[in-house]
């Protein structure tokens with residue numbers, strides 16, 4: 595039986611254009627230099643994910659595609675490219691130990707040391723699950739005292755596609771499975787189509803922005819809490835080390851950095867103090 599094209603997996607339904615060694619090298623070097631993402635072992639992933647882009651533009655070689663991509667001054671093609679090549683998997687309650695630590699240790703430590711605001715950054719936020727999860731922890735921790743605190747969360751990513759979902763705050767119910775039932779009821783609204791939308795009081799606590807972590811950080815005040823989880827797995831050791839140093843410089847005294855449990859920071863090369871797996875703190879005094 596021949597299935598209609600729409601029902602075939604993408605890799606099969608598209609006629610795959612293969613990268614030559616030179617094209618592969620140019621493309622991976624570009625992505626690495628500009629976005630830090632190390633794709634040098636991801637040849638099939640690039641070919642598979644970009645197949646539809648090439649076909650949409652009637653392009654038959656990657657050289658032609660790159661000429662087209664680099665010549666586009668609107669930035670739109672680059673955005674489509676980034677939306678395709680980034681891996682954005684995320685879900686609520688991911689690495690829950692971090693949210694427990696935030697609630698029981700980090701916030702009780704920070705509250706008496708800060709006046710009435712906490713600077714929080716979800717860096718590489720994907721579709722916003724992590725940032726909203728942090729906002730829920732803030733709500734749990736501060737309760738009625740929250741009115742006196744500004745704990746707005748900055749959430750950034752390079753993919754406009756995920757940022758759009760993030761802004762809407764609408765997710766399939768399976769994406770919430772890592773959260774306690776009580777939180778699902780308290781912080782989400784069930785929609786008629788079966789999806790769930792983050793409650794408005796949580797949504798308004800998060801500001802989403804497009805930002806490339808390879809760029810210089812510009813901020814008014816240093817951060818008290820930085821989450822950068824499951825982002826550095828796509829970077830090599832050198833890029834990770836440089837990024838961690840930038841995070842360190844952007845962290846307030848006593849502030850925390852949370853990374854993914856499958857990521858590592860070379861403890862001899864960072865000024866952060868290791869607290870427990872995937873949690874670091876800036877302690878200079």
Ligand SMILES: C[S@@+](CC[C@H](N)C(=O)[O-])C[C@H]1O[C@@H](n2cnc3c(N)ncnc32)[C@H](O)[C@@H]1O
Pocket residue numbers: 629630631680681682683684685688717718719720721724750751752753756805806807808822823824825828854
């Ligand atoms: C797997 S998601 C992680 C989402 C969330 N932090 C979590 O742990 O579930 C990785 C995200 O990092 C983003 N990313 C990759 N390189 C980036 C860069 N140079 N600047 C900003 N975001 C980047 C990707 O677009 C992707 O959405």
